[in-house]
Amino acid sequence: MAGGGFMKLPGGSVVVALSLPTPPGGAAPAGGRVRVLVHAVNRARALTRLRNLGLRAVYLRGNSEPPTPDEITAVLHHPDGLVWRADPGDDTESWHPIATLFPRRRRAGAA
Template sequence: MAGGGFARLLDGSVVVALSLAAPPADGSAPGARVRVLVHAANRARALTRLRNLGLRSVYLRGNTEPPTPDEITAVLHHPDGMVWRSIPDDDTESWHPLASLLRDRPADAV
């Protein structure tokens, strides 16, 4: 993992931001990276939400790349509280639901 971080909100909840390798679309080697945002009650719960979706080796070490105010707004306004966007940041690209990133993964990629 290249970087990640978190921001504690006024209500005590947190937004966790992680930079991860994108899952390969056609069995090829992953090269692209994505920025994943998760809103949860605490950091441990945010990582558990990702692990429950099949991202078993997701860890947050340090706070080197905390979410920006725009990223926090994006994840708070999404009904699932989990979104992603490819890196490098393209201001014209919108945030996507995390389920769309994981939808087409092969079963043995977990």
Template sequence: MPGGGFVKLPNGSVVVALVLPRPGGAGGPVRVLVHAANRARALTRLRNLGLRAVYLRGNSHPPTPDEVTAVLHHPDGLLWRGAPQDAEELWHPIRALLRGA
């Protein structure tokens, strides 16, 4: 399962993309996008939501420009959708993922 990556934005903040197992084990993995001030804070935001085993190792699968746009336009700055990505599936707020756990 690919790990993820990050993109540093011109204002200094970052967008981190990770592929994680779906909470509760039902279904396949999910791709999660997080917008934060830096990589450490992005991972802390996920850990604070209960996703404890979250690590970013390397930058092999950074977010695409479309993913960056999606997370920047979301008020929470946290989105997810199934992985591998289905072009038909829309991005969901993180609450929808955690509700099913």
């Protein structure tokens, strides 16, 4: 089950933080967890952004692990508004764009 939470910003938008198992074949360490941050207009839109990336079973129940001020700053300063890093709490690891979390998909017909 994903732990996570959200923080409503003064402008009305939201930052959602989720701790998820590492996607199979992803760039993060296998068997571990990743912390994913999403900036969106509202919580539903944030979860939709993750589902559109292939994380279909992502739900936010409660607010047990809201984003920290440092996490909010990281996601607000990223152009896509979607970042991740390994979850164990290693503050020395930098945040990565969400595209690096998933394996590259081969295009049909590509050699």
